[in-house]
Amino acid sequence: MIDADKRDPKKARWARVPSGGACKVCVMLASKGFAYRSAEAAANAGTLAGSSHSRCHCQIVCSWAKGHPELAGYDPAALRKQWRFMEYRDTITEPAGVDPPKADPYWRARQAALRQFGFDGAGEVLEPGEIRFVERMLHRGERVKWLATPSLDPVTLMIPSGKDFRWLSRDGGEWQLKSPASAKYSSVRRKIGEALAKGQADVIVDLGGETLTDELAQAVARYAIPRNIRQLVLLSGDGSTLTTIK
Numbered sequence: 001m002i003d004a005d006k007r008d009p010k011k012a013r014w015a016r017v018p019s020g021g022a023c024k025v026c027v028m029l030a031s032k033g034f035a036y037r038s039a040e041a042a043a044n045a046g047t048l049a050g051s052s053h054s055r056c057h058c059q060i061v062c063s064w065a066k067g068h069p070e071l072a073g074y075d076p077a078a079l080r081k082q083w084r085f086m087e088y089r090d091t092i093t094e095p096a097g098v099d100p101p102k103a104d105p106y107w108r109a110r111q112a113a114l115r116q117f118g119f120d121g122a123g124e125v126l127e128p129g130e131i132r133f134v135e136r137m138l139h140r141g142e143r144v145k146w147l148a149t150p151s152l153d154p155v156t157l158m159i160p161s162g163k164d165f166r167w168l169s170r171d172g173g174e175w176q177l178k179s180p181a182s183a184k185y186s187s188v189r190r191k192i193g194e195a196l197a198k199g200q201a202d203v204i205v206d207l208g209g210e211t212l213t214d215e216l217a218q219a220v221a222r223y224a225i226p227r228n229i230r231q232l233v234l235l236s237g238d239g240s241t242l243t244t245i246k
């Protein structure tokens with residue numbers, strides 16, 4: 001650490017530190033690291049790019065702010081990777097009309113493309129919904145690793161209830177993905193009920209492009225909190241919002 005009185009103010013630099021769900025412009029600006037000569041320059045860079053970014057909740061942090069809470073996990077190299085993924089995601093063309101079947105080359109190619117962004121699919125052929133989920137997570141800068149389907153237990157002759165993925169950027173634990181058909185409470189509750197019946201401890205519910213309303217979040221919390229589930233997280237707004245229920 002440098003003594004405060006020996007710091008040369010001319011050498012101070014500022015960075016833009018994003019929070020989860022920040023837009024592509026903010027992620028790009030944040031990936032530059034401590035590159036701004038004033039707090040104003042760091043703060044205004046996004047406005048110059050043509051948007052107010054009030055929803056992005058970026059923090060402007062000085063290079064001398066060592067140990068600042070905002071800096072925990074601030075990783076410009078990871079943000080560059082996230083930004084590259086965001087650029088790539090904009091080029092994805094969704095199938096016109098009904099989704100092609102899971103085995104279709106369209107999905108194989110779309111899943112294979114995720115490898116260059118560090119996604120490990122464990123040799124599994126993902127369902128279309130799972131591919132879209134992984135894309136939403138990478139878009140947020142999350143790191144996930146898919147888990148191979150467990151094989152038949154030779155003693156019980158049953159297939160153990162498998163988890164879907166390892167959430168590397170959260171707790172490193174094994175999580176179950178649930179994708180309800182709609183953001184209706186009945187549909188979400190049914191999916192959480194399925195996870196409960198299988199004894200799944202850590203569950204993420206992907207609401208796709210739907211927005212999470214306060215009513216739905218409250219209803220889900222009332223249902224899930226007294227029940228035997230360790231962690232419950234809702235992903236909504238096409239991946240822009242991650243809400244921890246429990």
Ligand SMILES: [Zn+2]
Nearest residue numbers: 023026053056
């Ligand atoms: Zn932004």
